[in-house]
Amino acid sequence: MSEDGSTPSERDLDRMDVRELGRLGAHLDDVEVVDDSPRHEPGGPGERRAIRRVAAWFVLSVLGAIGFVVVYVLWPWQYTSTGPQETLRSWFTPMLGITFAISVLALAMGLLEWSKTVAPPDVAIQQRHDGPSPPVAQRTFAARTVEILEQTGLRRSKLLRRTVLAAGTAFAGILAVTALGSLIRNPWRSEGPAPLVTTEWHSPDGERTYLRMDTGDPHSVTLVRPEDMVPGGLLTVFPFRESMRGDPEKLSKILRSADSSVILLRFAPGTPVVEQIGQEDFNLGGLYAYSKICTHMGCPVSLFEQTTLRILCPCHQTEFQANEYARAVFGPGARPLPQLPLAVDERGYLYAPHDFIEPVGPGFWSREPRG
Numbered sequence: 597m598s599e600d601g602s603t604p605s606e607r608d609l610d611r612m613d614v615r616e617l618g619r620l621g622a623h624l625d626d627v628e629v630v631d632d633s634p635r636h637e638p639g640g641p642g643e644r645r646a647i648r649r650v651a652a653w654f655v656l657s658v659l660g661a662i663g664f665v666v667v668y669v670l671w672p673w674q675y676t677s678t679g680p681q682e683t684l685r686s687w688f689t690p691m692l693g694i695t696f697a698i699s700v701l702a703l704a705m706g707l708l709e710w711s712k713t714v715a716p717p718d719v720a721i722q723q724r725h726d727g728p729s730p731p732v733a734q735r736t737f738a739a740r741t742v743e744i745l746e747q748t749g750l751r752r753s754k755l756l757r758r759t760v761l762a763a764g765t766a767f768a769g770i771l772a773v774t775a776l777g778s779l780i781r782n783p784w785r786s787e788g789p790a791p792l793v794t795t796e797w798h799s800p801d802g803e804r805t806y807l808r809m810d811t812g813d814p815h816s817v818t819l820v821r822p823e824d825m826v827p828g829g830l831l832t833v834f835p836f837r838e839s840m841r842g843d844p845e846k847l848s849k850i851l852r853s854a855d856s857s858v859i860l861l862r863f864a865p866g867t868p869v870v871e872q873i874g875q876e877d878f879n880l881g882g883l884y885a886y887s888k889i890c891t892h893m894g895c896p897v898s899l900f901e902q903t904t905l906r907i908l909c910p911c912h913q914t915e916f917q918a919n920e921y922a923r924a925v926f927g928p929g930a931r932p933l934p935q936l937p938l939a940v941d942e943r944g945y946l947y948a949p950h951d952f953i954e955p956v957g958p959g960f961w962s963r964e965p966r967g
């Protein structure tokens with residue numbers, strides 16, 4: 597011990613083993629170790645059983661991470677609107693969530709199980725003290741660290757070492773894949789039109805897309821003629837193609853297609869109108885069609901005030917000036933409601949020559965028109 601008897605001499609330290617140095621370090625730090633006895637006999641059957649349980653969690657974590665990467669890279673994700681492919685696609689995001697959750701939860705469970713069943717309890721009481729640590733405290737701290745490493749079982753069990761390394765690497769792999777995902781797959785580079793900015797008003801094979809009234813009956817088809825609209829009138833319409841006729845599933849499903857609902861308006865003759873640049877020919881006389889999905893947070897706009905010609909969103913009171921390309925004039929919304937082009941066929945029914953040229957709904961980082 598030192599001259600004042602409070603700290604051991606160098607020779608005393610050299611004689612101490614790792615455990616004694618650890619205890620001494622705790623004592624010098626005013627820490628009283630109450631219990632750090634091993635839970636199992638080192639290398640004994642109890643410890644091996646506990647390590648196998650921990651390893652099982654880490655293996656499950658690895659499988660979850662592998663599943664995540666496989667789903668991310670290989671699972672069909674393109675929007676196809678109907679059919680078994682679409683059912684599969686609708687599971688893309690849930691499967692990412694499920695596999696990610698399995699990986700993270702199994703990793704957490706493995707760490708928990710490890711600390712509860714393999715590592716010693718390490719119950720200690722520490723007194724508060726000030727000032728920097730003396731050299732002896734630094735040395736004993738290092739010894740304590742080595743001792744803790746020994747107690748974790750990592751040095752004794754190759755299985756534990758390998759599985760914890762694999763689980764940690766796999767988890768880092770998930771983070772890397774999500775960070776670098778856009779370098780693996782660019783969602784904007786696809787064969788067909790970009791799914792994020794395509795609605796059911798886009799006809800993949802050029803078939804004409806008509807305006808269908810929402811009558812409340814998911815299976816009835818009522819097309820719209822210009823004369824069905826009185827000045828100041830408002831109608832909610834959905835897309836319809838003749839190939840859907842007689843297909844109850846498609847007819848009802850399209851009514852639930854969130855980004856395809858449209859409001860059709862007719863202005864009274866003489867109403868002053870300001871057209872959006874590049875969309876001057878989207879209207880048909882006094883008939884204008886706008887997306888029904890609010891550009892603030894996606895609520896359906898549903899009220900039309902005839903005196904002010906404003907379309908109102910009930911959620912946060914954004915008002916869109918209908919006769920000025922539905923630009924937002926009040927409330928939190930900022931973008932105009934996208935306008936749908938209109939035309940009339942030889943039988944007198946309204947149809948949309950093509951899809952919106954702007955993204956529908958909220959949350960878009962750019963409102964550049966699509967070419």
Ligand code: FES
Pocket residue numbers: 890891892893894895909910911912913914927928929
């Ligand atoms: S969703 Fe329409 S104003 Fe907020």
